[in-house]
Amino acid sequence: MPLDTDPQTDDAALLARYARGDAAAARTLTVRLVPRVQAQAMRMLGDVAEAEDVAQEAMLRLWRIAPDWREGEAQVTTWLYRVVSNLCTDRLRKRPRSRVPLEDVAEPEDPTPSVEAKMQTDARRDAVRRALADLPERQRLAVMMRHFEGASNPEIAARLGISTEAVESLTARGKRALAQALKGQVSALGYEG
Amino acid sequence: MTLPPNRPERDTDWIDRALDDLAAMPVPDASGDLMARVLGDAEALMPPPGGVQAVRIPLWRQIVQGLGGWTAVGGLVAAAATGFVVGLGGFDTTGTDTIWSLGYGTFYEGEGALAAFGWDFEEG
Numbered sequence: 001m002p003l004d005t006d007p008q009t010d011d012a013a014l015l016a017r018y019a020r021g022d023a024a025a026a027r028t029l030t031v032r033l034v035p036r037v038q039a040q041a042m043r044m045l046g047d048v049a050e051a052e053d054v055a056q057e058a059m060l061r062l063w064r065i066a067p068d069w070r071e072g073e074a075q076v077t078t079w080l081y082r083v084v085s086n087l088c089t090d091r092l093r094k095r096p097r098s099r100v101p102l103e104d105v106a107e108p109e110d111p112t113p114s115v116e117a118k119m120q121t122d123a124r125r126d127a128v129r130r131a132l133a134d135l136p137e138r139q140r141l142a143v144m145m146r147h148f149e150g151a152s153n154p155e156i157a158a159r160l161g162i163s164t165e166a167v168e169s170l171t172a173r174g175k176r177a178l179a180q181a182l183k184g185q186v187s188a189l190g191y192e193g
Numbered sequence: 194m195t196l197p198p199n200r201p202e203r204d205t206d207w208i209d210r211a212l213d214d215l216a217a218m219p220v221p222d223a224s225g226d227l228m229a230r231v232l233g234d235a236e237a238l239m240p241p242p243g244g245v246q247a248v249r250i251p252l253w254r255q256i257v258q259g260l261g262g263w264t265a266v267g268g269l270v271a272a273a274a275t276g277f278v279v280g281l282g283g284f285d286t287t288g289t290d291t292i293w294s295l296g297y298g299t300f301y302e303g304e305g306a307l308a309a310f311g312w313d314f315e316e317g
Binding site for chain 1: 205207208209210211212213214215216218220221222223224226227228230231232234235236238239240241242243
């Protein structure tokens, strides 16, 4: 798959070209957006096959909405970020609970990665993902944009169309809610002290 | 997102570390198969060159829409019909011309005769 052949053109303009039947615009958007979308889904789900399914579904929704897309109302990347977040949240909520409780996974004794160490890391990440999925949408988006993308408060504010103060409040409330949800598992998560 | 050094630990700092751990997990590159699937969907759903053709709306429907829809047109028709009927009878506001035109002249004659009878009676 070639690199982005049209880096000067923004996503909304490419989407408008796709809506007029421009196949090259579809290729450029695919190259540009799919890696981001897949990475976000992978972080949220921790499963390659599921992340790919979510990425495909999110892009499918983008192709469908292209003829009705109104430039200037939202950024394509923000719209996709939200779609991916919601698709992943739906999957996480339907996913059966981990077969091995976090508390039952033995703490590894030596630093060499072992099966137990991997299991503990997976269980720890799974617990955080589930807690993240239970957050209200805007808190979840703000926390994810901050931590997964390293976005600053003003950047998040611009993308979500809210004030910087609102972003600070959302992320603070989101983290408090996460701490509350995971309160009983701090030790098992390996974050105590 | 790394925490600044020498800052007192907050209640949610461990959440920052947990989220950072999730963010730092290795993510494989998007596979060629995924890219091909996405492009396949894009091609299947791609509108024809020039975009989706605007649907042609017949002139009479454009006029109806321009007037405000069927409800507005119904109101206009009712108002026009009422105006027509009122206009027909408008040349005499008492309505007697209409009654005359419908052949009720004998009624007025009878009334006139009765009035004359009254005068005759008074004069003795």
